[in-house]
Amino acid sequence: MPLALVALAIGAFGIGTTEFVIMGLLPEVAGDFGVSIPTAGLLVTGYALGVVFGAPLMTVVGAETPRKRMLMLLMGLFTVGNLISALAPAFAVMLLGRVVASLAHGAFFGIGSVVAAGLVAPGKKAGAIAMMFTGLTVANVVGVPLGTFVGQSAGWRVTFGIVAALGVIGLAGIAMLVPRTPKPEGVHLRQELAAFKNAQVLLAMAMTVLGFGGVFAAITYIAPMMTHVAGFADGSVTWLLVLFGLGMVGGNLVGGRFADRALMPMLYVSLGALAVVLALFTLTAHHKILAAATITLIGALGFATVPPLQKRIIDQAHRAPTLASAVNIGAFNLGNALSAWLGGLVIAAGLGYTAPNWVGAALAAAALLLAFLSAALERRDNAPNTAVAASAPAEQQPVGHR
Numbered sequence: 001m002p003l004a005l006v007a008l009a010i011g012a013f014g015i016g017t018t019e020f021v022i023m024g025l026l027p028e029v030a031g032d033f034g035v036s037i038p039t040a041g042l043l044v045t046g047y048a049l050g051v052v053f054g055a056p057l058m059t060v061v062g063a064e065t066p067r068k069r070m071l072m073l074l075m076g077l078f079t080v081g082n083l084i085s086a087l088a089p090a091f092a093v094m095l096l097g098r099v100v101a102s103l104a105h106g107a108f109f110g111i112g113s114v115v116a117a118g119l120v121a122p123g124k125k126a127g128a129i130a131m132m133f134t135g136l137t138v139a140n141v142v143g144v145p146l147g148t149f150v151g152q153s154a155g156w157r158v159t160f161g162i163v164a165a166l167g168v169i170g171l172a173g174i175a176m177l178v179p180r181t182p183k184p185e186g187v188h189l190r191q192e193l194a195a196f197k198n199a200q201v202l203l204a205m206a207m208t209v210l211g212f213g214g215v216f217a218a219i220t221y222i223a224p225m226m227t228h229v230a231g232f233a234d235g236s237v238t239w240l241l242v243l244f245g246l247g248m249v250g251g252n253l254v255g256g257r258f259a260d261r262a263l264m265p266m267l268y269v270s271l272g273a274l275a276v277v278l279a280l281f282t283l284t285a286h287h288k289i290l291a292a293a294t295i296t297l298i299g300a301l302g303f304a305t306v307p308p309l310q311k312r313i314i315d316q317a318h319r320a321p322t323l324a325s326a327v328n329i330g331a332f333n334l335g336n337a338l339s340a341w342l343g344g345l346v347i348a349a350g351l352g353y354t355a356p357n358w359v360g361a362a363l364a365a366a367a368l369l370l371a372f373l374s375a376a377l378e379r380r381d382n383a384p385n386t387a388v389a390a391s392a393p394a395e396q397q398p399v400g401h402r
Contacts, residue, residue, distance in 0.1 A: 002119045008135070008178070012108075012112070012134075014078065015108060015139075018160070019051075022043050023044060025156045025159065026041065029094070039091070043098050048102075048336065051105045051330055052334055053330070054103035054106055055327055055329050055330035058074065059110060059322055059326040066180065067322070071111055074108045075104065075170045075171035079164050081100030081101025084100060086158075107329075110324075110329050111326060115178065117314055124260055126255075126259035129310050130252050130255060133256075133306055133307065137245065137249040140244070141245035145238060145242060150162065195318070200312070200374060206367075207267070208305075209335040209338065210370065211271055212302060213342075215360065215364075216339045217339035218360045219244060220339065221356050224353050230287065232291075240295055243295050243299070244296065246296060247300035252306060252307065254304055255307045264308075264375050266304070266308050267308050268368065268372070270304040271368040274298070277294060278298065278364055281354070282354045285353075285354050309328065310328060335363075343356030
């Protein structure tokens, strides 16, 4: 395994920690700044929106910059954003820091995916992408619980200071370990934008929004679902989220390994199983052990789709994959926001705390249908080429041999 992948994973760990740790520290932040919890929740919303808009923006801004240098600049931006949050004298300044940090998120994972795929042999690209994303998944198992504990014990500013330090370590690792990656010759912004004319790229992004949306339709409301339906104590939600994170780690690695062998079948299995498990969650949510097992499975199946979808974007975008890869990271966050909104709607309609699971199952099933559509279109487009290739030897034979 190239050491450069470790440097990318460290950066991903820091980004994953800062994205999710705020959720456990909202009461402390709200209390210090004298704002309500809903107002403090803008720190989550602002970050998510920053990822959605920052992914294409930062990639376009850095289109003429070599990828290694751009990754270093993004980690520097991430570090500055977290320092602003750690030292913020007012809530508005902290919100600014969150947005600054979020601008680096999508572009880092988008460009990092392209760099990771370029570090290994063609048959190992999805595995390399998965290795980088392992930093993000491990953040949910280690970084977020630890950051929450530190923030509640020593103050939330200490947590963001530590995350900023992780950014410095990630930047140094990229500087030392990632090889120089000059901008590919002849690739310009026009070509990067042209990738969005490819139906397969758009279908993969739609699968990202719907598939990952299915996961977060359920997980967004895990706290009320587990305490009011399953009967867990409030304090149990933390270790249930750790189980979800462990599932993410395993699913990410498995998805990366098998996507290199059979990418589309991997998507069929993971999305199909995810739809079934989310539907079953409406039943298993009533039993503690079954609920815990289901939460782990949702994390595993959800993240098993990440390496194959990211690799498919890179493959289908051909020689100009950077912008499409970054925008797909924004698509994950768009899916999170969409599913959280839809899940809230069904709860508000009086359908109960398990109703978002049905929403998630429907979203995952829709993503599966798009996967079948994508494969069918690919077979149709490849059919003429296959026919030409099959007829070529016959045409080249001497007349006497026909």
